[in-house]
Every structure is written in structure tokens, then in C-alpha cells.
Amino acid sequence: MLLNAAEVAKHNTTSSCWIVVHGKVYDVTPYLEQHPGGAAILVKQGGRDATPEFRKVHSADVLENLPQGSLQGELDPAALASLASAPTSAPPSSPSPGAGPPHIAHCITALDFEAVARGVLSHNSLSYVSSSANAGLSLEGNLSSWSRISFRPRVLRNVSSILIRTEILGFASPLPLYASAMGQLGRSHPGGEVEFVRGLARRGVHGLISTVSTNSTEEIAAAFRGEQEKLAETTSNGVTAAFPPSQLHFQLYCHNDRAVTLARIRRAKAAGFRSLWVTVDTPVLGKRTSDRRIQVTEALELGLERAAENAGFGWRSHAPAGDFQPALSWEDLAWIRKEWGEGPLVLKGVQCAEDVRLALQHGCQGVVLSNHGGRQAHTAPDALTTLLEIRTYCPEVLGKLEILVDGGLRDGSDVLKAICLGATAVGVGRPFFYALAAYGSRGIERCIDILAEELASGMRLIGIASLDEAKPERVNASRLFNEMWRPERSRL
Ligand code: HEM
Numbered sequence: 001m002l003l004n005a006a007e008v009a010k011h012n013t014t015s016s017c018w019i020v021v022h023g024k025v026y027d028v029t030p031y032l033e034q035h036p037g038g039a040a041i042l043v044k045q046g047g048r049d050a051t052p053e054f055r056k057v058h059s060a061d062v063l064e065n066l067p068q069g070s071l072q073g074e075l076d077p078a079a080l081a082s083l084a085s086a087p088t089s090a091p092p093s094s095p096s097p098g099a100g101p102p103h104i105a106h107c108i109t110a111l112d113f114e115a116v117a118r119g120v121l122s123h124n125s126l127s128y129v130s131s132s133a134n135a136g137l138s139l140e141g142n143l144s145s146w147s148r149i150s151f152r153p154r155v156l157r158n159v160s161s162i163l164i165r166t167e168i169l170g171f172a173s174p175l176p177l178y179a180s181a182m183g184q185l186g187r188s189h190p191g192g193e194v195e196f197v198r199g200l201a202r203r204g205v206h207g208l209i210s211t212v213s214t215n216s217t218e219e220i221a222a223a224f225r226g227e228q229e230k231l232a233e234t235t236s237n238g239v240t241a242a243f244p245p246s247q248l249h250f251q252l253y254c255h256n257d258r259a260v261t262l263a264r265i266r267r268a269k270a271a272g273f274r275s276l277w278v279t280v281d282t283p284v285l286g287k288r289t290s291d292r293r294i295q296v297t298e299a300l301e302l303g304l305e306r307a308a309e310n311a312g313f314g315w316r317s318h319a320p321a322g323d324f325q326p327a328l329s330w331e332d333l334a335w336i337r338k339e340w341g342e343g344p345l346v347l348k349g350v351q352c353a354e355d356v357r358l359a360l361q362h363g364c365q366g367v368v369l370s371n372h373g374g375r376q377a378h379t380a381p382d383a384l385t386t387l388l389e390i391r392t393y394c395p396e397v398l399g400k401l402e403i404l405v406d407g408g409l410r411d412g413s414d415v416l417k418a419i420c421l422g423a424t425a426v427g428v429g430r431p432f433f434y435a436l437a438a439y440g441s442r443g444i445e446r447c448i449d450i451l452a453e454e455l456a457s458g459m460r461l462i463g464i465a466s467l468d469e470a471k472p473e474r475v476n477a478s479r480l481f482n483e484m485w486r487p488e489r490s491r492l
């Protein structure tokens, strides 16, 4: 049925809320209380074209969550403009009106992108990326952990030429660093993951793509390949490629319906993703305090008192939407491995030595020591401390399993600390979200260049010419080591 603007516009209240997404009109009234993003955000879009706001957060797949019968019909295309979407929060504030972000050359450290992004991102998107779990202690721990290991430089070692290339899961990488999974990159930049992977492809850096991306799995893979092909054309015109092509890997959240999980795995495989990284630190969503504050405020503004009170406790804990799978256990890995088939399987979010040993026993090729950027468990261990725990209590896994680490890395030289302690590579999250928000894919390239230059000069300054020389002796990890879990001390 073709609906006109006047008819749709009438349905803008909690008792009848219609929204338009991609030209189709949905009655979301029965879904308001179930929407994991809160009822208020939908009511604000009531009677309007929600497409621009929807695209920042969701891929079209999410519409399958709506109850049967939600689709009311199509909107008359001529009516679209008159139903413009409502912004989810105050418009972005710029440093000075009309000035836009400062020249990208001002970004000299990875942290500089955050300062620029603060002037570009909406309040809600800034909360999404910067927020952490509970009172923020896990994030603080991640950020400070890198400074609690210092280098032990050697001098007079001839570091005129250095070798920084490596392999991640058997695939060539220009440096021991990759972009970690971040959901909803549409909140960072209108081009979302597509814009993100273009920057990665241009620098030959590997990327881990989130299950909850705003672009479809296929669109992301196609954009990445397209950029690589453009690059290959340029290089065949006489310019030598500075690095071999990089790869995309798929981050899997297991849904509580196996059929949904299976479809995710199959699509990633068919789209050419090279390895599957199952996130295991998220049986439920962590307490994202600042996101909850926003939902509470928005609900109260609309007089939705019950929704506001619930939002303070996190919707998912009250109405599990099936997005995550709290029942997931080690036994499920055999099934995931079978469905994924050939190609590396990695567990992302491992946080103690016992589980690294189990990952090896269950046939995984890698683990990511990670606490999800401090967004899941309260006072979770930082990756470096877990790495020390592995060196102490199960050193036999080193060399049999790739150990990747992430959380809080903001300086490229720090990558060396993880490599010295036995890691293969370090994942980076938030700095790339901010760089993308501030400058699109050029920001991604610049952020990589900054981290790579810090890493290369760091190698020279501590007197190593290749990553093979990055050994435990080059770091003093005593301070972190002192705080590491020890069974003999913990027996109370
Ligand atoms: C009408 C159809 C919609 C459906 C079926 C839907 C469904 C969902 C689902 C299943 C989630 C959980 C996370 C995920 O799977 O991505 C979610 C989260 C969310 N949604 Fe929607 N949504 C819809 C529309 C919208 C619109 C129009 C907006 C914005 C204006 C929006 C904003 C959000 C936000 C902010 C979150 C929270 C994300 C987070 O904190 O992780 N949604 N939605």
C-alpha cells in the first residue's frame, strides 16, 4: 500500500508510533518497550523518515527483529522530504562556527583525533565510543597499564635499517598492529565501515569487522576489495606497492538462535573474510553507564517514566533481545569450528591463563587478550597483565597459539612492549573511531602513519633492528608483575 505524508505524520506518539526506514513505513508501537536502544529514540522519530538516524546505528538486517505485521506499506517517494528525520541529539558543536575540523596535519599523536572528534560527534555518539563499564575502572586500568612497563634500551646497535613487517594469523602485515572491531561505525562517519576499510586497505593494515556493523558484511568486503584493486592499478603504473594487501577478519557475536549465528558465519565466509574471531567476553552487555544516562534523559523528556526507570538498569538485562548468548560454552566451539571450516578461529576477550590453555586444547589458532576496551567486566585485567600471567603459568602455549592483545594503546612505541612479552600484534579501537569521525578514511591513514612512525622510531631508540629482537629483556615489567594474580598469594 502507498501511504502519504499526512497519514504517516499523524502517528507520532507512544500510543501510535510509525517510522519510515528506507522508504517503508513501520508501526513500531508494539516494539517500543522492547527496543534495546530505548523507546524514546523511536518516539522522537515517530511520524518521520528515520532513515538517516537509523543508518548511523543499524544495518537493514535489524528490521527482521520487528514483530510480524509491523510493515504498513511504502511511503509515497514524493513525500519523503516533508518527513525529515529528527536528530537524536544536539547538533555537533564546532570549535568556531563554520570553521570545521582543524587541518589534519595538527594530528601528531593518536590522542589528537579524540580532541577533534569531540567537536564533530553528536553527544550520543561520543558517549557510545568513549563510554566504559560501570565506574570506568577497567578502561582506566587499560590506559595506565602501558605506562607501567618501561623499556630497557640498548645502545650502539646499528639501527640504520629496521624490519617491522610481520604476519598475523599467517597473513602478511606491514606492522604488528590491526584495527579492532567496533560496532556501529555509522555513528562515527556517514560512510560507516565502508569508509573505514578504505583507509585500512590504503595502508595495508588488517581490520576486524564487527557483527553489529552499520554496513552489510558484503558491502564492507566489496569496498575493501575495490580499494585494493584501485591500489593495484596504481602500482602497476610504475609505483611499487609499499606493502602486500591486507585482510579483513570477522568478529562474531553468537546470537541465542543458532540459525542467526550460522547465517552470520556463512555470510562472512562467502564474503571472503579470512578468519573468525568469536567474542567471548560478552555473555551479556556490560553496564554502559553513560549510554544509560542518555536513555533515561530522553525517556523522561518524553514523559516515559517507566521506560526511564528501566533504562537505568539497561534494557537488555530486563528483556534479553537474543543479541548475545549467555549460554555459550566451550562445547559450542566445535560447532562453530565445523561451520566456519578452513581458516583460523580466534577467541576475543580471553582474560586469564587457564582460558588460554583451554583455547589451545579446543583447536583455536589465536586468542585476543582483551577486556573489550573496558566496556564489559568491572575491574577486568588489562591485556598486558594477562600476558604476564600466561608467561608465568602456561608458557607452553607461546608459539603454539597467536597471542593478540588490545585495550588502551595510544602510542605506537608501546606495541613493542607487547611484542617483547610474546604477543603477535596489538589491536587498536577508539583512536580509529575518532580519526574516522574527524577526517574519514584519511584520518584512518594518518592515525596508522602516526602509530607506525612511533613504532619504528621506538625500535631504533631501544636498539632493535627487527621484531625478532623484541625479547622480554628489553622491558622492565616489574611493576605490573608485582600486581599479577598469584595463586599462592590469593589463597586467603
Ligand atoms: C525500527 C526498527 C528498529 C529495530 C528493529 C531496532 C532494533 C535494535 C536492536 C536489535 C538493537 C540492539 C543492538 C543491535 O542489534 O544493533 C538496537 C539498538 C539500538 N538502536 Fe535500534 N532498532 C530500530 C530503529 C532504531 C532507530 C530509528 C534508531 C535511531 C534513531 C535506533 C537506535 C538504536 C540505538 C542508539 C541502539 C543502542 C545501541 C547500543 O548501545 O549498542 N534504532 N536496535
Ligand SMILES: Cc1cc2nc3c(=O)[nH]c(=O)nc-3n(C[C@H](O)[C@H](O)[C@H](O)COP(=O)(O)O)c2cc1C
Residues within 6 Å of the ligand: 128, 129, 130, 142, 180, 181, 182, 183, 210, 211, 212, 251, 279, 348, 370, 371, 372, 373, 374, 375, 406, 407, 408, 409, 427, 428, 429, 430, 431, 433
Ligand atoms: C565504540 C566501540 C565499539 C566496539 N564494538 C565491539 C564489537 O562490536 N565487538 C567486539 O568484539 N568488540 C568491540 N569493541 C571492543 C574493541 O574491539 C576493542 O577490544 C577495544 O576497543 C580496544 O580498546 P581501545 O578502544 O582502548 O583501543 C568496541 C569498542 C568500542 C570502543
